[in-house]
Amino acid sequence: MTSPTPAGIARLNTADDGTAADLLHEVCTSTAWARAVLAKRPFAGLDELCEASDAAMRELTPEDLGEAMAGHPPIGRPKPGDPTSAREQRGMAGASDELKAELLELNLAYQDRFGHVFLICATGLTGEQMRDAATARIGNTPEQEREIVRTELGKINRIRLTRLAEGE
Template sequence: MTSSSTPGLTRFNTADDDEARTALRAVCASGAWVEAVLARRPYPDLTALRTTSDAVMAALTPADLAEATAAHPPIGRPTPGDPVSAREQRGMADAPAGLKAETLALNLAYQEKFGHVFLVCATGLSAVRLRDAVRARIGNTPEREREIVREELGKINRIRLAGLVEAPGDTPDRTTTDGSPP
């Protein structure tokens, strides 16, 4: 993305603190993340906003991560009435009943082991890939899983930040700072 600001980013940069704080809470529920990202406004572009988000995410404590994770619904059960949640979990929407049941059982086992919902950046993933992700990660140590959750939250934040600064008619840059998809 160029260094120019989009109308949506300008709107975010010039919003009063309470309005910007509310918008950031919709991206990530960690109060520490929200306050740190808010404190660094204004942002010249989406890349700078994402870079700050990544740096703040890397510094979150386990308690901050738990706060952020607690706001995410289980895979296969998006938050009712929340179009962002439904869009992010679209891969599970038309899954066969057996696959949904298996994923739910794995989610429950994961939650029992780790004390929080299974968190993955579900955007663009099929139901099979979502189920397989739970299967692959359920054997992790709590420490390893916490770092994976941190990475997945970072991916989710990047996508949501692009949506946050998008204004009608904007075409947000949906690549990361290294040119790969968010």
């Protein structure tokens, strides 16, 4: 006997294209990613949905990645009133003013070097771990960094798709 489709996935499967695209936009702001994921509907479960997301992420152009990154606030500055942003950056909640200032400086230097925000799957990381990652990654080439960002976005998407599947 097969297990029932999670409520959030059933909603995604049965929604009209516009509503389904809006649901996916909450996960990732890349239009190309959402189109590719929508094309794989219906999903039997979370594994299938995450596989579709991973496949779509691998196909994103640098421009598509830029569109996806534009939906993410800088580390240490979650979007006001956005519970997803606040939840994902929880590791910065208790950070000292010194650490916050250090991350702001790193964010600005990273943005100057690469032309976009420093993106990391912050869920479960401390402020210090995020700072250390930013420090380590700022020396990467743009090509290396683009692939790291692709991987980090994939991790974020999987976490957000899990929440979507659970109906949150």
